[in-house]
Amino acid sequence: MxxxxxxxxxxxxxxxxxxxxxxxxxxxxxxxxxxxxxxLGYKQELSRSxxxxxxxxxxxxxxxxxxxxxxxxxxxxxxxxxxxxxxxxLIVGAMTMTVGLSMAEICSAFPTSGGLYFWSARLCGRRWxxxxxxLTGWFNIVGQWAVTTSVDFSLAKLIQVIxxxxxxxxxxxxxxxxxxxxxxxxxxxxxxxxxxxxxxxSLLSFFGQLAAIWNVLGVFLLMILIPSVATERASAKFxxxxxxxxxxxxxxxxxxxxxxxxxxxxxxxxxxxxxxxMTEETKNADRNGPKGIISAIGISIIVGxxxxxxxxxxxxxxxxxxxxxNDAGGYAIAEIFYLAFKRRYGSGVGGIICLGVVxxxxxxxxxxxVTSNSRMAYAFSRDGAxxxxxxxxxVNKQEVPINAVWLSVIISFCMALPSLGSIVAFDAMVxxxxxxxxxxxxxxxxxxxxxxxxxxxxxxxxxxxxxxxVGWVAVLWVVTISVLFSLPVAYPxxxxxxxxxxxxxxxxxxLVVSYWILSGRHWFKGPITNINK
Numbered sequence: 452m453x454x455x456x457x458x459x460x461x462x463x464x465x466x467x468x469x470x471x472x473x474x475x476x477x478x479x480x481x482x483x484x485x486x487x488x489x490x491l492g493y494k495q496e497l498s499r500s501x502x503x504x505x506x507x508x509x510x511x512x513x514x515x516x517x518x519x520x521x522x523x524x525x526x527x528x529x530x531x532x533x534x535x536x537x538x539x540x541l542i543v544g545a546m547t548m549t550v551g552l553s554m555a556e557i558c559s560a561f562p563t564s565g566g567l568y569f570w571s572a573r574l575c576g577r578r579w580x581x582x583x584x585x586l587t588g589w590f591n592i593v594g595q596w597a598v599t600t601s602v603d604f605s606l607a608k609l610i611q612v613i614x615x616x617x618x619x620x621x622x623x624x625x626x627x628x629x630x631x632x633x634x635x636x637x638x639x640x641x642x643x644x645x646x647x648x649x650x651x652x653s654l655l656s657f658f659g660q661l662a663a664i665w666n667v668l669g670v671f672l673l674m675i676l677i678p679s680v681a682t683e684r685a686s687a688k689f690x691x692x693x694x695x696x697x698x699x700x701x702x703x704x705x706x707x708x709x710x711x712x713x714x715x716x717x718x719x720x721x722x723x724x725x726x727x728x729m730t731e732e733t734k735n736a737d738r739n740g741p742k743g744i745i746s747a748i749g750i751s752i753i754v755g756x757x758x759x760x761x762x763x764x765x766x767x768x769x770x771x772x773x774x775x776x777n778d779a780g781g782y783a784i785a786e787i788f789y790l791a792f793k794r795r796y797g798s799g800v801g802g803i804i805c806l807g808v809v810x811x812x813x814x815x816x817x818x819x820x821v822t823s824n825s826r827m828a829y830a831f832s833r834d835g836a837x838x839x840x841x842x843x844x845x846v847n848k849q850e851v852p853i854n855a856v857w858l859s860v861i862i863s864f865c866m867a868l869p870s871l872g873s874i875v876a877f878d879a880m881v882x883x884x885x886x887x888x889x890x891x892x893x894x895x896x897x898x899x900x901x902x903x904x905x906x907x908x909x910x911x912x913x914x915x916x917x918x919x920x921v922g923w924v925a926v927l928w929v930v931t932i933s934v935l936f937s938l939p940v941a942y943p944x945x946x947x948x949x950x951x952x953x954x955x956x957x958x959x960x961x962l963v964v965s966y967w968i969l970s971g972r973h974w975f976k977g978p979i980t981n982i983n984k
Contacts, residue, residue: 453658460551460808460885462491467855470961471528474489475854477851483735484499484562484733484734484736485499487736487737487954488522488563488674488731491561491562491569492978492979493563493731493833495731496731496846496848496850497564497652497732497826497829497851497852498622498652498653498849498850499731499732499733499736500652500653500732500734501652501656501729501733501739501783502656502733502734502739503734503735503736503738503739503742503743504660504731504732505656505659505660505661505733506726506729506733506739506740506742506743506957507726507742507743507746508656508659508660508662508663508727508819509659509726509729509753509822509823510722510723510724510725510743510744510747510819511658511662511663511666511746511747511750511818512662512721512816512818513598513721513725513819513820513823514719514721514722514723514747514748514751514794515662515666515719515722516670516719516751516754517666517669517670517673517808517812517813517816518602518605518719518808518812519545519715519717519718519720519721520719520755520758520762520784520936521609521784521813522601522718523714523715523718523719523786524536524715524762524783524784524794524808525772525773525781525782525783526714527539527712527715527716527759528695528772528773529695529699529700529713529773530691530695530698530702530708530709530712530714531694531695531696531708531709531711531712532694532695532712532769533685533689533690533691533692533693533694533695533763533766534692534694534695535695535708535709535713535715535860536712536715536716536725537690537691537713537756537758537759537760538765539712539713539715539716540716540717540752540755541752542716543713543715543716543717543720544716544720544748544751544752544755544756545779546924546928547717547720547748547752548745548748548752549750549924550889550892550893550894550896550925550928550929551723551745551747551748551919551929552745552914552925553899553918553921553922553925554567554727554744554865554892554895554896555721555741555742555744555895555915555929556741556823556910556912556913557570557574557895557899558570558726558727558730558740558741558744558910559737559738559740559911559912559913560737560909561573561906562727562730562731562736562737562740562908562910563727563730563731563830564592564728564729564731564829564830565588565731565827565830565833565978566724566727566728566830566833567587567588567724567727567891567892567895568584568585568830568831568978569584569830569834570889570895570898570899571584571586571588571894571895571898572584572586572977572978573588573978574895574898574899574902574907575874575903576902576903579898579902580977581975581976581977582967582970582972583894583895583898584836584977585836585971585975585979586894586963586964586967587703587891587894587895587958588831588891589836589963589966590887590888590891590894590963591724591827591891592824592828592831593959594883594887594889594890595722595820595823595824595827595859595888596775596824596859596862596863596866596882597640597792597866597883597884597887597888598722598884598888599644599817599820599821599824599859599860600863600864600866600867600884601869601884602813602816602817602820603637603640603641603817603863604633604867604870604877605813606636606637606810606813606817607633607634607636607637607639608633609624609782609785609806609809609810609813610634610810611627611628611633611779612635612779612785612806613784613785613803613806613810614626614628615627615628615778615779615780616778616779616785616789616799616802616803616806617803620778620789620799621777621778621779621780622776622777622778623778625778628781630870630871632871632918634867634868634870635869638719638864640814641815641817641821641860641863641864641930642816642860644818644821644860645815645856645857647817647818648725648821648822648825648851648852648856648860649742649851649856649857650849650912651849651850651851652849652850652851655747655822658818661815662812662816662818662819665811665812666812666815667781667816667973668863669808669809669811669812670754670755670757671754671757672757673761673762673805673809673876674757674758674760674762674809675759676763676805676806677762677787678762678764678765679790680791680792680793680801681764681765681790681791681795682791682795683794684765684767685763685764685765685766685767686720690764691761693862694708694709695708695769696708697769697770699773700940700941700942700948701942701961701975702940702941703940703942706888707938708959710935710938711723711935711938711940713935714885714936716755716969717885717889717932717936719751719755719866720751720752721884721885721888721889721912722820722823722888723732723743723744723748724744724823724888724891724892725819725820725823726740726741726747727740727744728742728823728826728827728830729743729822729823729826731826731830732801732826737910737911737912737923738883738911738912739810741910741912744872757884759946761835762784762916765787765791766787770779771786772786772787772881778790778799782980784809785806787802788802788803788805789802789803790802809825820860821856821860821863821920824855824859824863825852825855825856825858826852828855828858828859829843829844829846829855830844831839832844832855834975834978834979835974835975835979842854843855844857849905860933862899875947875948875949875951878951881909882952883955883956883959884957885932885936886932886933886936886937886952886956887959889932889933890927890929890956892925892931893925893926893929893930895965896922897922897926898919899922900918900919900923900926904919904961933941933956936940936950936952937950937952937953937956938950950959951976
């Protein structure tokens with residue numbers, strides 16, 4: 452199993468100088484990245500060939516503006532409408548940036564594929580490190596699997612809508628695929644993602660950069676094209692001042708409605724921890740990893756706001772867009788695209804093609820999500836934290852953690868199976884994608900501003916004296932959204948509309964803590980070195 456990385460109460464946050472010794476291991480002094488990794492306790496096993504742009508592309512394609520905003524645009528319309536989407540996006544974006552800045556600072560000090568759970572271990576020291584690492588790691592990896600599940604299932608649902616519209620729409624006798632067909636779509640998409648992620652990292656890097664370009668160009672194309680084609684456009688007053696309180700969910704409080712509508716923005720702005728998980732494959736990782744996190748969030752905020760504005764100018768009848776009796780079966784943004792072209796040209800084919808642009812972006816998002824999943828599984832199993840760890844951290848001749856790739860895909864498929872029984876159960880499963888993942892983001896930041904407040908020695912990228920303040924703002928924001936997104940989304944509350952988010956996250960917490968108490972605490976001591984293996 453290797454030996455435990457030595458961690459004292461004081462050195463948990465130390466950033467050792469590059470001249471530091473690495474025990475008995477031979478060191479490539481002319482390669483600072485490999486040397487730094489060995490100082491952290493690991494030998495270089497993955498191919499370090501990603502540039503700063505490639506690292507950014509992975510995170511940016513997982514955030515994927517076209518994926519998150521398209522999938523939950525209807526939620527934004529329902530809870531607050533234009534006001535919630537336009538201004539809520541900026542609020543969530545600013546708060547998300549504080550989380551990203553704090554993560555980037557820690558990433559610069561500890562550039563490993565393990566990312567967040569490794570950070571928690573080193574920041575908390577010997578006493579609390581193993582438990583903090585355990586909690587962070589499991590919330591991170593399960594949250595990532597949930598992200599892949601929700602992304603690829605969203606693509607499967609969009610394909611269903613595209614087929615429906617292509618065959619005449621719901622009101623024209625169009626074909627509406629059953630839930631069993633949708634789950635087959637989901638499985639097929641995951642299979643393709645597994646195959647692509649089994650390729651060498653150089654090819655995967657190409658796809659990642661292509662994904663980033665596609666997302667940016669796709670956003671600009673749609674935000675300009677859709678309102679230009681629409682024969683009926685909303686006024687600037689509507690886009691910037693209309694607040695929709697007619698949500699059909701029995702909620703009348705304006706503040707409550709606005710807060711619930713923030714889910715669209717926060718769900719979209721997740722997944723940027725991918726830059727941290729790719730650091731062992733990134734050149735100049737202690738600089739380019741943090742750059743990837745920050746630039747992915749920053750560019751997404753700017754581009755996403757433009758997309759929201761552009762599409763919202765094509766919105767004129769919110770109740771109809773949300774109605775299950777429209778041609779797209781209640782899929783709001785699909786109906787917007789379809790109607791824009793149908794009303795102008797008498798055919799919605801152009802709108803269907805635009806949905807195809809979105810579908811490709813979602814496909815790329817799921818692809819990059821599996822990449823991030825597999826690197827996290829590889830690192831977590833390398834430290835012996837997962838069942839059958841020796842199997843999941845193996846790499847093939849192309850230096851790809853091939854078993855971790857297929858594990859991530861299989862689990863993501865299984866997490867979608869509850870949708871066959873109840874979409875409510877599925878929603879509870881994927882709710883972990885937002886809250887569970889953000890809990891994993893917040894834990895190492897909390898450790899940094901508390902236990903490691905004085906001992907933390909940052910890497911090349913740091914926030915200086917503002918690190919503590921920004922860190923606390925980030926932690927408080929995660930606490931806020933964790934409570935907010937656990938609140939009821941409809942009144943009166945029934946078994947059909949109950950928000951199962953706290954149940955899902957609570958069950959995950961109970962399972963992780965129970966596993967720790969019954970087993971993990973006896974053998975998991977935190978990250979372990981593999982240098983002497």
